[in-house]
Every structure is written in C-alpha cells, then in structure tokens.
Amino acid sequence: MAEHPHAALVRKGYEAFTRGDMDTLRGMMTGDCTHHVPGSHMLSGDFKGLDAVMDMYDRLFAETGGSLRVDLRTVLVDDRGHAVSLHRIAAERNGKHMDDDGGIVFRIVGDKISDLDECVGDIDMSNDFWS
Numbered sequence: 001m002a003e004h005p006h007a008a009l010v011r012k013g014y015e016a017f018t019r020g021d022m023d024t025l026r027g028m029m030t031g032d033c034t035h036h037v038p039g040s041h042m043l044s045g046d047f048k049g050l051d052a053v054m055d056m057y058d059r060l061f062a063e064t065g066g067s068l069r070v071d072l073r074t075v076l077v078d079d080r081g082h083a084v085s086l087h088r089i090a091a092e093r094n095g096k097h098m099d100d101d102g103g104i105v106f107r108i109v110g111d112k113i114s115d116l117d118e119c120v121g122d123i124d125m126s127n128d129f130w131s
Helices: 005-019 022-028 050-063 123-130
Strands: 029-037 045-048 069-077 082-093 096-109 112-120
Touching: 005 022, 005 069, 005 082, 005 096, 005 112, 022 029, 022 050, 029 050, 045 050, 082 123, 096 123
Parallel strands: 029 112
Antiparallel strands: 029 045, 069 082, 082 096, 096 112
C-alpha cells in the first residue's frame, strides 16, 4: 500500500530540513504559512509568512552551530488535511545539551503545508536550552 500523500509531504519536509535545504522547504509551504513554536524563549512564538518561517529555521541552525539533529519517528494522517509528526530532537548550544521528544501538527491545503503547530516533550528544558 502506498504512503498517503500528506505523510509523504511531511517526510520530504523533514528530509529537506535535515539537509538544510531551505529552497525545497520553501516550495512545500504556502506563502502565508505560519509555524507556531511553544515556550517563552527567543525562538518561541508565531512565525507568520514564508520568509519569517525560513528565517527562524536559519536561526535554529545558527544558534546551535549546526549541531541540531531531528530524527523523524512517524507520521500520522487523517485524510482531511492534517498530519502529525513525532520526532526526536537533539542539539548543543552554549554548553547546554538538548535531547527531547517533539511533534508537529501540520495543516495541509492542496499539496502545500499552511500551518505547523509544534509541541515539545519538556517545555521547561526547551525554554532553558533556548534562553
């Protein structure tokens, strides 16, 4: 049985993110996409529009000196425009280490990602790491 197109889209996005291929990611998202990042730190909040989302992704890599690693575990779909990813994220920053579970709820319109709502396993650790 073939993988659902929304799951394939999310997998392709994770692969592009892991490679640092922002051009591919840019082509997979709507121009008005929004990425919601939980927490109370410098990279939390709502990043609205393709340029703001791409700038935030660039900052993730810059702030971690390229050490950021995301390991996609699974993708779930509902066949109604939603997908949920579960992943493991690890990085080093300013002498701190992060290793946590996370996930993203995706809203997909047509064949593009329009909204990403990120969740983390340990919000306090995430806030500490990024602060």
